[in-house]
Amino acid sequence: MAALLKKFGRLPVLALLALAIYPFAPVLDWGLEAATGQALHIDRQLVNIFIFSLLALALNLQVGQAGLLQLGIAAFFAIGAFTTGVLTVEKYPFQIGFWGAMLVAPLAGALGGFLLGAPTLRLRGDYLAIVTLGFGEVMRIVLLNLENITDGPRGLNPVPAPWLPTVVRELLSPGGDASIGVLRAMYFLALIVLAATVVCLNLLEKSRIGRAFVALREDELAASCMGIEPARIKLAAFTGGAALAGLAGCFYATNLTTTAEPNTYDFNYSIMVLCCLIIGGLGSLRGALLGAGLLLGFDNVVSPLLTRLLQTALGGESTHVMASFSNWRWIVFGTALVVMMRLRPEGLWPSSRVAEELHEAQEDAA
Amino acid sequence: MLDTVLQQLLIGLTNGMVFALVALGYTMVYGILEFINFAHGDVFMLSAFVSLTLVGALGLTEHSSAGALAGGLVLCIVASSLFGGLLNLAIDRVVYKPLRKAPKLAPLVSAIGVSFILQNVGLFWGGMSMAIFGGGGQAAAPKAFPNLLPAINLLGANSKVTLQPKDVLVIGASLVVMSALYGVVRYTKLGKAMRATAQDPSAARLMGIDVDQVVAATFLIGGALGGFASVIYSLYINTVHYQMGYQNGLYAFTAAVVGGIGNIPGAVLGGLLLGLVRAFSDQFIGAQWQPAVLFGILIVILVFRPAGLLGSTAREKV
Numbered sequence: 177m178a179a180l181l182k183k184f185g186r187l188p189v190l191a192l193l194a195l196a197i198y199p200f201a202p203v204l205d206w207g208l209e210a211a212t213g214q215a216l217h218i219d220r221q222l223v224n225i226f227i228f229s230l231l232a233l234a235l236n237l238q239v240g241q242a243g244l245l246q247l248g249i250a251a252f253f254a255i256g257a258f259t260t261g262v263l264t265v266e267k268y269p270f271q272i273g274f275w276g277a278m279l280v281a282p283l284a285g286a287l288g289g290f291l292l293g294a295p296t297l298r299l300r301g302d303y304l305a306i307v308t309l310g311f312g313e314v315m316r317i318v319l320l321n322l323e324n325i326t327d328g329p330r331g332l333n334p335v336p337a338p339w340l341p342t343v344v345r346e347l348l349s350p351g352g353d354a355s356i357g358v359l360r361a362m363y364f365l366a367l368i369v370l371a372a373t374v375v376c377l378n379l380l381e382k383s384r385i386g387r388a389f390v391a392l393r394e395d396e397l398a399a400s401c402m403g404i405e406p407a408r409i410k411l412a413a414f415t416g417g418a419a420l421a422g423l424a425g426c427f428y429a430t431n432l433t434t435t436a437e438p439n440t441y442d443f444n445y446s447i448m449v450l451c452c453l454i455i456g457g458l459g460s461l462r463g464a465l466l467g468a469g470l471l472l473g474f475d476n477v478v479s480p481l482l483t484r485l486l487q488t489a490l491g492g493e494s495t496h497v498m499a500s501f502s503n504w505r506w507i508v509f510g511t512a513l514v515v516m517m518r519l520r521p522e523g524l525w526p527s528s529r530v531a532e533e534l535h536e537a538q539e540d541a542a
Numbered sequence: 543m544l545d546t547v548l549q550q551l552l553i554g555l556t557n558g559m560v561f562a563l564v565a566l567g568y569t570m571v572y573g574i575l576e577f578i579n580f581a582h583g584d585v586f587m588l589s590a591f592v593s594l595t596l597v598g599a600l601g602l603t604e605h606s607s608a609g610a611l612a613g614g615l616v617l618c619i620v621a622s623s624l625f626g627g628l629l630n631l632a633i634d635r636v637v638y639k640p641l642r643k644a645p646k647l648a649p650l651v652s653a654i655g656v657s658f659i660l661q662n663v664g665l666f667w668g669g670m671s672m673a674i675f676g677g678g679g680q681a682a683a684p685k686a687f688p689n690l691l692p693a694i695n696l697l698g699a700n701s702k703v704t705l706q707p708k709d710v711l712v713i714g715a716s717l718v719v720m721s722a723l724y725g726v727v728r729y730t731k732l733g734k735a736m737r738a739t740a741q742d743p744s745a746a747r748l749m750g751i752d753v754d755q756v757v758a759a760t761f762l763i764g765g766a767l768g769g770f771a772s773v774i775y776s777l778y779i780n781t782v783h784y785q786m787g788y789q790n791g792l793y794a795f796t797a798a799v800v801g802g803i804g805n806i807p808g809a810v811l812g813g814l815l816l817g818l819v820r821a822f823s824d825q826f827i828g829a830q831w832q833p834a835v836l837f838g839i840l841i842v843i844l845v846f847r848p849a850g851l852l853g854s855t856a857r858e859k860v
Contacts, residue, residue: 245650296844296845299844301647302576302577302578302646302650303799305578305650306578306795306799306840306844307840307841307845309792310796310837310838310840311837311841313792313833313837314833314834314837314838314841317830317831317834318834321830321831321834447658450654495679496669496678497665497666497668497669497681497682498666503662503666503681504662505662506658506659506661507658507659507662507663509658510655510656510657510658510659511659512655513651513655513658514637514652514656514659517648517649517651517652517655518637518640518641518652521644521645
């Protein structure tokens, strides 16, 4: 324990411990339920946050660490989700279950990333942004229109819950309530994978290839003079990010028990993930986690609360479009992007390196 | 078969004109600042809401008198163009201008933010309690824009190819506006300053050109073109929707890239090409594949000829 604390720092280890205990002792839920009289199911929200964090980390690898502006991360998320769907639903003969899909979905994402990245990564920043945006739209339209394969707007379902040994199942739901068991299984699976991903990405950052990402982001010319091959390193970052997004997609579909309709994975979704990174801090792992938490927290906790307040203030059930706070969502996110870019481009919780880079650039310009 | 082809050519041409007008706004800004103004499509969308609001306020319908319709139309064009231009200018002043020296990512991300804010404003605007907005109950629903021009076939009632007055208006008015723009850029002092700034901003500044003013003029003109396009688009398509700016903006941007971004004749060429491709793909492949076809073209062009059809192939220095 002491060794762990020393190796990773106090905060991550304690946070992980707290999250590991939470489903068995949801103190926050008890408190809030006592205060508001409504069950909030924070453990359910946390599963979503874990999965969304995985996706944010995937984008962070591409945009934050390697500096490849990609606006179509939802496409790779969709590839993961639909691969999982095809491999597990009853409609198809494969039915390999969650564990198999969890291995194949990242491979499918990586393949997509490789095929898109190989010809396009040499494009300059803003053109790459547009190509990835276009790819995201093409993917959504293809998934929507290939109804024979994807069931079109209905999406593939039901995606089965992960198979678990009886011992584990009984451990997770002592009372024998199957739905709680499934929820907790997803909770711990997502938490374990997220924690493992964070550890791996941390190691990657310090590795030879991780330092190559940063070198390329800071100065491509100088990096290539030092013997770094930009094309290969960029492709590695892009493919790696796409694989991680595919894994996140697998978790997403399993947690929802459906691949959801293809229109879920639209441009706005990609931008929401980017929004997380910008708020938290591009290129910073902790920033990506913070951003994911803040964004989903806003959508699922703050926004409904404010809507309720607004409704009470207006005296009853107003159906006006402005009376529901969820309709203010894009103004809030848009303003967040604009304000962050102006006042704090390094994000709320940046890695020290990126913050320095940005301020250096500003001083150079000034 | 020939009739179908002719009809699709006509549809492609009219659609292409609208794309070209919006594409000009992207290409002019990119030519000078090397920055993709993501919010341009949403300026186009809000300008259309201005027109719709005016049409509602004036109580214009298909059955209004010819004089009232003509006056209302001119008023819509003036108001929407002004609105589009001033809104674009204001956005540049408030959001982009402080970021001129920041890393390239900053203005791009800010523009995405502005685009979201404008879309949200469009959603709220659609909730206005005017009759023309359907009373405001369904804010997100598409709004009908009345067909203010007579729905007759100029080629005779028996012709299989339909050419309506609105087609003539779209093509004619677009040609006039584009020629005017070409005149301004080619023959006026402002146009010369714009071309010089696009070539090399610091050299232009040394020659005594007020670069800030040139940039402001570019945003103003680009936004006004978008506003103008929004009126003829609404007249042509007869629907206004708060998300129309996003998709049409992306198509127009594709047109600008196809023609060679930063290149004014290229934007017009790209717009027309894209309009034609869209019309024929809708007819022969299926409208549900439209975005996939158009964005597929965008990806292919960017990969194989990133400078576009008319763009120079000079490499970016660093």
